[in-house]
Amino acid sequence: MPDALPQAALRDRLRAILGPRGLLTEPADLAPHLTDWRALYQGAAFALARPATTAEVAEVVRLCAETGTPVTVQGGNTSMVGGAVPDESGRHLILSLGRMNRLRDLDLADMTMTAEAGMVLKAAQEAAEAAGALFPLSLGAEGTATIGGVLSTNAGGNTTVRYGNARELMLGLEAVLPDGSVWNGLRRLRKDNTGYALRHLLVGAEGTLGVITAATLRLFPRARDTALGFCAVADEAAALALFRRFRDRDESAVRAFEYMSGTGVDFCARHIEGIAIPFAAPAAHYVLVDLASPRPDAGLRDLAEAVLAEAMEAGEVLDAVIAESDAQAKKLWRIREEHPEAQKREGASVKNDVSVPVSKVPEMIRRCSAALVALIPGSRPVPFGHIGDGNIHMNLQQPEGMDPAAFLARSHDIMDCVNAVVRELDGSFSAEHGIGRLKTDMMAEWRGGAELAAMQAIKRALDPHGILNPGKVLP
Ligand code: MLT
Ligand code: ZN
Numbered sequence: 001m002p003d004a005l006p007q008a009a010l011r012d013r014l015r016a017i018l019g020p021r022g023l024l025t026e027p028a029d030l031a032p033h034l035t036d037w038r039a040l041y042q043g044a045a046f047a048l049a050r051p052a053t054t055a056e057v058a059e060v061v062r063l064c065a066e067t068g069t070p071v072t073v074q075g076g077n078t079s080m081v082g083g084a085v086p087d088e089s090g091r092h093l094i095l096s097l098g099r100m101n102r103l104r105d106l107d108l109a110d111m112t113m114t115a116e117a118g119m120v121l122k123a124a125q126e127a128a129e130a131a132g133a134l135f136p137l138s139l140g141a142e143g144t145a146t147i148g149g150v151l152s153t154n155a156g157g158n159t160t161v162r163y164g165n166a167r168e169l170m171l172g173l174e175a176v177l178p179d180g181s182v183w184n185g186l187r188r189l190r191k192d193n194t195g196y197a198l199r200h201l202l203v204g205a206e207g208t209l210g211v212i213t214a215a216t217l218r219l220f221p222r223a224r225d226t227a228l229g230f231c232a233v234a235d236e237a238a239a240l241a242l243f244r245r246f247r248d249r250d251e252s253a254v255r256a257f258e259y260m261s262g263t264g265v266d267f268c269a270r271h272i273e274g275i276a277i278p279f280a281a282p283a284a285h286y287v288l289v290d291l292a293s294p295r296p297d298a299g300l301r302d303l304a305e306a307v308l309a310e311a312m313e314a315g316e317v318l319d320a321v322i323a324e325s326d327a328q329a330k331k332l333w334r335i336r337e338e339h340p341e342a343q344k345r346e347g348a349s350v351k352n353d354v355s356v357p358v359s360k361v362p363e364m365i366r367r368c369s370a371a372l373v374a375l376i377p378g379s380r381p382v383p384f385g386h387i388g389d390g391n392i393h394m395n396l397q398q399p400e401g402m403d404p405a406a407f408l409a410r411s412h413d414i415m416d417c418v419n420a421v422v423r424e425l426d427g428s429f430s431a432e433h434g435i436g437r438l439k440t441d442m443m444a445e446w447r448g449g450a451e452l453a454a455m456q457a458i459k460r461a462l463d464p465h466g467i468l469n470p471g472k473v474l475p
Pocket of ligand 2: 157385386393432
């Protein structure tokens with residue numbers, strides 16, 4: 001067993017490793033790191049370490065391993081499931097990678113870039129763009145979320161349908177393992193069958209198996225032709241039928257395909273400045289289709305017009321606009337992107353980040369919506385998201401006038417209600433937000449038996465004293 005040190009002595013040892021700028025202990029400096037953006041949790045910590053190099057991360061983790069000090073690893077702290085906040089014990093050290101934000105390398109022959117874990121996702125996108133390439137991972141929190149965070153949670157987002165999720169965009173990793181050893185796996189190989197794929201184990205492990213300090217990421221050719229359509233559709237099945245029309249015509253052109261319910265779009269129009277529904281009358285279901293191609297002569301606008309005309313003929317699409325400019329495209333994207341913020345302003349809501357086989361999305365939305373309204377009369381289902389991946393945010397908004405705390409006290413009933421339907425449809429209770437603190441109790445039920453036992457054995461083998469992100473992922 002490790003030798004525990006009094007916290008004052010630990011702080012001194014950490015200050016000796018990190019210098020005065022690298023260790024924060026004042027309550028005001030710690031405060032923003034102790035809660036998540038949705039304020040679901042209020043944790044405590046005795047200090048915040050801000051290492052500037054991988055060697056410093058390694059020294060900090062080694063000290064924590066020797067002293068049995070629990071470590072909460074934090075990127076941009078944008079987790080939807082309390083994945084980056086410490087527990088309430090006050091025993092945790094928060095390890096923030098924010099100062100490790102350099103681009104180490106970008107290679108247009110290999111189409112890769114190597115970024116440190118603290119680099120903000122948007123900065124990574126911009127670095128690729130400045131070099132004339134594309135790093136395609138894109139999600140609402142991209143202005144704050146970091147490379148280490150999106151890899152640790154295997155983030156998805158809006159472009160998964162075309163480019164895959166974070167795991168598929170990663171070729172190599174550098175990480176500090178729970179004993180403080182440094183693993184340099186920053187290989188940029190397309191083919192590398194050399195034993196267990198440690199990199200894939202760390203991606204999606206939510207910082208429980210190691211601290212990702214840098215990653216080699218895949219780049220793609222940038223788009224030279226784009227087209228964006230925003231459509232009112234007849235129902236959920238019509239949304240899916242439209243996706244299939246585009247996919248069958250030119251799968252490689254579909255960069256994003258997103259579903260929104262009328263309720264969510266109304267919230268955006270009501271709460272977010274500059275957002276208006278682009279049709280004469282509001283609809284109950286909408287779809288955003290974003291097409292992109294590296295070929296300048298791809299003719300995507302013609303493709304969009306042709307497919308939408310066919311779908312109108314078939315009664316699937318009721319009305320549609322195609323963006324006339326980049327500015328208009330951005331404006332239409334905002335209707336989708338502002339859903340989380342609009343839901344927040346409308347009052348309390350419970351998120352259900354679920355996935356089902358793509359073909360079952362319409363049934364899932366219909367059955368979950370009916371079950372939720374039966375569970376809490378007056379509540380308002382707000383399904384939206386990545387229909388092309390089968391990943392819908394089957395969120396529920398509180399009834400108007402209900403006490404938000406009373407509504408949130410039903411969170412687990414609400415999640416159980418959605419999960420019961422999702423399970424019958426062979427889906428997953430967490431598609432892209434991960435497990436964090438919020439969903440550990442679901443792991444035994446959904447992943448129990450051989451799968452969970454293997455995960456626990458891996459955790460014990462790599463982190464025998466359970467110092468990295470205890471209380472996250474595993475029950
Ligand atoms: C999104 O896609 O906007 C988020 O993952 C969903 C959410 O806020 O529930
Ligand atoms: Zn999402």
